[in-house]
Structures are given as structure tokens and as C-alpha cells.
Amino acid sequence: MKTDGGPSRHTELDRHQTPGSNNSLWHWTDAKHPLRIVINYVVIVLARISPSLRLKNWLLRRIGVTVGSGVSWGLESTPDVFWPELVTVESNAIIGYDATLLCHEFLQDEYRTGAVVIAENAMIGAGAIVLPGVTVGAGAQVAANSLVAHDVPPETTVAGVPATEQLQG
Numbered sequence: 823m824k825t826d827g828g829p830s831r832h833t834e835l836d837r838h839q840t841p842g843s844n845n846s847l848w849h850w851t852d853a854k855h856p857l858r859i860v861i862n863y864v865v866i867v868l869a870r871i872s873p874s875l876r877l878k879n880w881l882l883r884r885i886g887v888t889v890g891s892g893v894s895w896g897l898e899s900t901p902d903v904f905w906p907e908l909v910t911v912e913s914n915a916i917i918g919y920d921a922t923l924l925c926h927e928f929l930q931d932e933y934r935t936g937a938v939v940i941a942e943n944a945m946i947g948a949g950a951i952v953l954p955g956v957t958v959g960a961g962a963q964v965a966a967n968s969l970v971a972h973d974v975p976p977e978t979t980v981a982g983v984p985a986t987e988q989l990q991g
Contacts, residue, residue, distance in 0.1 A: 831972055832955065838932055849933075862903050865881050885906045886907030888909065890912040890915065891914070905935055908936065912942040914943050918946050918948040921949060923938045925937065926954055934955075939957040940952070948966040948967070950964045957973045958970065959975050961976055963980070968981050
């Protein structure tokens with residue numbers, strides 16, 4: 823797992839070509855059934871506004887998010903609406919206020935999907951965005967408002983846009 827200069831998260835993504843002259847977002851109904859997206863969206867909105875961590879975890883498991891024991895989701899935090907089944911948050915991890923875990927990206931001629939794994943005891947800061955195909959290692963910390971575009975090794979702190987390793991001292 824590299825945070826800078828190493829293999830890209832793109833090697834972890836599945837690519838799905840889309841036909842025609844419109845960008846790939848026009849083909850979202852070919853990617854996922856609209857009713858599935860509506861259900862996912864409603865469940866995620868309920869989880870985002872619920873102050874109960876138990877209820878959040880229960881709701882998110884219903885739509886396919888893998889949620890370990892003791893996981894804490896901050897208010898307004900958002901797992902991927904299209905592919906929640908590609909999100910894994912392991913035991914005792916914290917997903918901060920308004921953080922987003924994305925497992926898809928719609929581009930011009932294709933859309934890409936990739937798993938996001940937040941390992942045990944990792945912390946994702948408020949407002950951070952984790953992109954598809956990224957693993958945040960055990961005990962790692964992502965600072966608030968960071969954009970995580972590469973894997974984060976265990977016990978490492980990253981910050982910034984894009985997030986890079988911060989020296990402890």
C-alpha cells in the first residue's frame with residue numbers, strides 16, 4: 823500500500839465502458855436498477871441523520887455495507903449510494919462527520935467501481951473523501967477534509983488534497 827508515487831488505486835478498479843455520445847452518468851440505470859438506488863438512498867439518508875450508532879450500523883448492513891463491531895459513523899457520513907456492498911468498515915473504525923466513502927466514479931466513456939476498505943481502528947476525519955479502490959490500513963488516520971486517492975498504510979497519518987503521509991514528531 824502506497825500513499826504517494828507508488829501503484830495507483832486504478833489497478834484496483836473495474837472498468838465498465840458505456841456506449842453512445844453521452845457521458846457515462848447517462849447510463850446509470852444500466853449500472854444499477856433505479857429502485858435499488860432509491861432504497862439505498864433512503865436508507866443512507868436515515869443513517870446519516872440518526873444519532874444512534876447501533877441504528878446506523880444496522881441500517882447500513884441492510885443495504886450491503888460490511889460493518890464490523892464497534893464502528894462509529896459520524897452524522898452526515900455517507901457510504902457509496904450506488905455500490906454500498908463494496909464498502910467495508912472493520913471493527914472500531916471511526917468515519918467522521920460528513921465523510922464520504924466512494925466506490926464508483928462516472929467518467930466520460932466509462933464508469934469505474936472499486937472496493938473501499940477502512941481497516942480496524944482506522945479513523946476518517948470530518949469531511950474527508952475516500953475514492954474507489956482505496957484501503958485505509960489498521961490504525962491509520964485520515965485528517966479532516968482530506969482526499970484519499972491512494973492506499974494508506976497501517977498506523978499512518980495522512981492529510982491534504984491529495985492526502986499524503988504526515989511525519990509524526
